[in-house]
Amino acid sequence: MHEALVDGGLIRKLWIGEAGIYRNHLLRLDRDSRHNRFGGAVSDEFLENYVTTIFSLNSVIHGFFVDGVLRGAAELRPLGPAFAREAEVAFSIETEWQSHGVGSALLERTLLAARNRTIKTLHMACLANNRRMQDLARKFEAELSFDFGSVVGEVVAPRPTPLSVMREIVADGHGFATAMLDVQSRMMRPA
């Protein structure tokens, strides 16, 4: 079960094995979007290497799909060792789908995933002149407080609850047995 979104698109997590579609999405970003996403000009070769690396880390990537094609993504990448309390978030939405609420929907799902992993601090790589990203972050001030000087946000409700874990599982559309295993392993993590 996935949420319907703008233009019949849907949001779901990317899985190992989907590095290729993520790479193709990043390669389709226009020059400005690529610049904003990576904080500067980066080459196609950089993107190839980046995707290989990101899929080998403990990242959670939510994707926005339209007609089966990945048009937007939000990365949540824990920083440091296992059970890290800090993570970096980054967004990429292809031009045609920008300003349609996709970033808002992806940030909502990313905040839920962060909460369920007891991540307390989110670093957002956002250029100072990226007003749209800052406007987007401000919409979630109740859950996330931002310091745009240091671009660090704090997740206000960092502890997972059975309900918040179930919300993520339902959104993922897992089977019940997998879901219960997932709940157990997450709830057993040290506080």
Ligand SMILES: CC(C)(COP(=O)(O)OP(=O)(O)OC[C@H]1O[C@@H](n2cnc3c(N)ncnc32)[C@H](O)[C@@H]1OP(=O)(O)O)[C@@H](O)C(=O)NCCC(=O)NCCS
């Ligand atoms: C920045 C980005 C993630 C925002 O996502 P989005 O889907 O375009 O944003 P949304 O439609 O959810 O809009 C979020 C808020 O931004 C503001 N906004 C939207 N479109 C805007 C525009 N054209 N100009 C100014 N502000 C705008 C609004 O406040 C909006 O909230 P509202 O719809 O409730 O009014 C997306 O545009 C993007 O990927 N850009 C390129 C890469 C990038 O900049 N990444 C961020 C650094 S990691």
